[in-house]
Amino acid sequence: MGRSRKRGADGGEGTRPPTIVDVAARAQVSYQTVSRVLNEHPSVRPTTRQAVLDAMAGLGYRPSNAARTLVTGRSRTLGVLALDVADSDGLTPLYGIERSARELGYFVGIGNLTSVDRASVRAAVDHLAEQSVAGLLVIAPIDAADDALVTAPSDLPIVAVEGSRSGVVASAGVDQVAGARLATEHLLALGHDTVFHIRGPSEWMQTQDRVNGWRSALEAAGADVPMPLAGDWTAKSGYEAGQVLSRVSGLTAVFAGNDQTALGLLLAFSERGIRVPEDVSVVGFDDGADAPFYNPPLTTVRQDFRAVGRTAISMLVNRIEDGARDLDHDLVEPELVVRQSTASARA
Numbered sequence: 001m002g003r004s005r006k007r008g009a010d011g012g013e014g015t016r017p018p019t020i021v022d023v024a025a026r027a028q029v030s031y032q033t034v035s036r037v038l039n040e041h042p043s044v045r046p047t048t049r050q051a052v053l054d055a056m057a058g059l060g061y062r063p064s065n066a067a068r069t070l071v072t073g074r075s076r077t078l079g080v081l082a083l084d085v086a087d088s089d090g091l092t093p094l095y096g097i098e099r100s101a102r103e104l105g106y107f108v109g110i111g112n113l114t115s116v117d118r119a120s121v122r123a124a125v126d127h128l129a130e131q132s133v134a135g136l137l138v139i140a141p142i143d144a145a146d147d148a149l150v151t152a153p154s155d156l157p158i159v160a161v162e163g164s165r166s167g168v169v170a171s172a173g174v175d176q177v178a179g180a181r182l183a184t185e186h187l188l189a190l191g192h193d194t195v196f197h198i199r200g201p202s203e204w205m206q207t208q209d210r211v212n213g214w215r216s217a218l219e220a221a222g223a224d225v226p227m228p229l230a231g232d233w234t235a236k237s238g239y240e241a242g243q244v245l246s247r248v249s250g251l252t253a254v255f256a257g258n259d260q261t262a263l264g265l266l267l268a269f270s271e272r273g274i275r276v277p278e279d280v281s282v283v284g285f286d287d288g289a290d291a292p293f294y295n296p297p298l299t300t301v302r303q304d305f306r307a308v309g310r311t312a313i314s315m316l317v318n319r320i321e322d323g324a325r326d327l328d329h330d331l332v333e334p335e336l337v338v339r340q341s342t343a344s345a346r347a
Contacts, residue, residue, distance in 0.1 A: 018059040020321040026055035035104045035317065043103075078316060079128035080110045081121075083140035097137065100313040109133065113140055121148035129156055135316045137161055138169075142203045157319035161312050162205060163329075170319070172312040172330045176206045179301040179334035180213025183255045183283040186299070186336055188221050190281060191345035192253035197228040198241040198265065200257040204233075207257065210285065214255055231257050235264035242268025252280055252345050259284040259291050259300055266294060266341075277343035287337050297339035307332045 020038075024031040029048060036044050037052040044052075055061070078101050101108050109131060111124050121140075128136060134157070138145060141162035150168050152158055163171035187195045197214045200207035211228055218225045229244060231237035238261035245251055246268060256262035262284035269276055276282050276296060284291065287302035311330050318324050 018061040019323070020061075021318070022059055023052060023055045023061050026059055027051045031318065031321065032104055032314070035321065038105065041103070041105065076105060077107045077109050077131065077133050078313070079131065079133035079136040080108055081113060081124050081128065081136060081138045081140065082110060083113050083142065083145065097309040097313055100310045104313065104317050106134070106313075106317070113145075121145060122152070125152050125156070129153060135159070135320045137312055137316055138163070141173075141205045143205065144203065146205070157316060159312050159316045159319070161308060168327075170315055170326065170328045172308055172315055173332070174303045174305075174308060174334050175331040176209030176334075177213035177216070178331075179285060179303070180210040180255070181217045182334060182336040183285065183301050184214045184217035185221075186338070187253040187255065187281055187283060187342065188217065188223065190253075190342060192281065193250075193345070194218060194223045194226060195253045195255050196226050196245060196248070196251060197255045198231045198238060198257050198261050199228045200261075201232045202230075210257060231261050233258050233260055235260045235267075238262060238264025238266075239268045241265060243272075245269075246272040246274055253342075254280060254282050256282060256284045259286045259288045259294075259298060262298055262300070262341075263290075263294060266296075270295075276341055279346065281342040281345075283342060287335075291337075292339065294341070296341045299339045299342040300337055302335040302337050304332050304335075 020031050020034045024034045027034070027048075029052060033044065033048060034052050037049050080097060098108050109128065111128055113120060113124055125136065136152075136156055136158045137160075138149065138158060139161040141160075146160065146163055146168070149158065149160065149163075152169070158169045160169050160171040162173035163169065184195050195214065195218065197211065199211050202208075214228075215225055229241040231241055238256060241261070242265040245254060245265070254265060256265055262282055265282060266276055269280060269282075274280055282298070284298050284300035285303075287300045291298040291300050311332060315328060315330065
């Protein structure tokens with residue numbers, strides 16, 4: 001049998017059946033809009049719906065040719081595999097996932113990982129695959145999970161949330177390096193000679209990225225680079241690090257690995273009579289809902305978790321419906337939110 005042919009968005013012949021992306025290009029709409037038309041979503045305007053239907057007819061597109069039905073038995077369900085940890089900072093992209101999936105005509109099923117190694121990840125992936133999921137999002141931003149995805153089924157579309165940019169699957173996340181650089185440069189611009197850092201747990205990918213951003217900002221400014229203190233994203237670890245830092249002579253600025261770490265740090269400083277920001281300025285990372293209510297309100301780096309979720313879903317649906325296999329690594333830009341925990345260095 002000869003190879004199947006298609007008509008592309010420009011009407012010319014190609015080498016594969018028309019896809020949802022071809023229809024979107026012909027109708028001059030997004031592929032998300034085409035998906036909504038296919039799923040009879042009520043939010044699509046009649047004129048837009050007709051334009052999409054006309055494009056389908058002109059291209060000879062049939063929904064049965066879409067990638068979502070190329071694998072027999074797969075449903076309109078997306079699997080979400082999340083690391084089950086006490087601290088949820090790495091899991092908050094879930095905020096944008098369910099709604100974005102629903103808008104594109106998909107449902108979401110969530111599975112938890114209590115441990116991360118090749119066997120555990122493969123077992124969890126296989127379990128979700130048995131549920132006939134069309135694709136899989138993995139929210140386990142630690143090194144072991146990235147390594148374990150090597151064993152995932154090659155025919156299952158996968159996108160990692162906050163995954164490694166050198167990993168084996170496509171990923172979406174916040175530019176952690178840029179965020180740490182923003183925090184550090186803010187403190188340096190206030191006249192602080194250097195900035196101490198309390199890092200996150202070593203196995204988390206965000207930890208190394210934030211360390212790299214912090215270090216690069218100090219080096220670019222010709223500032224001393226202190227040894228980072230170990231933390232684990234918790235207020236307890238921030239408190240313990242604060243007990244150490246309170247004894248450091250000449251300390252004027254600290255970049256905490258996340259907001260919870262900063263919370264514990266503020267308490268440790270308060271107990272020792274160290275005023276924030278009069279004596280020491282503190283910056284966190286995340287901009288959680290409680291950050292404006294810290295004492296003092298916390299300057300921090302905002303991560304747009306909903307944007308990460310939307311980006312990850314769009315990438316995954318593109319792989320399901322268009323068969324994309326590129327290893328894109330899309331980053332959402334962070335934002336520095338300045339509040340009352342930072343001030344100019346004391347003279």
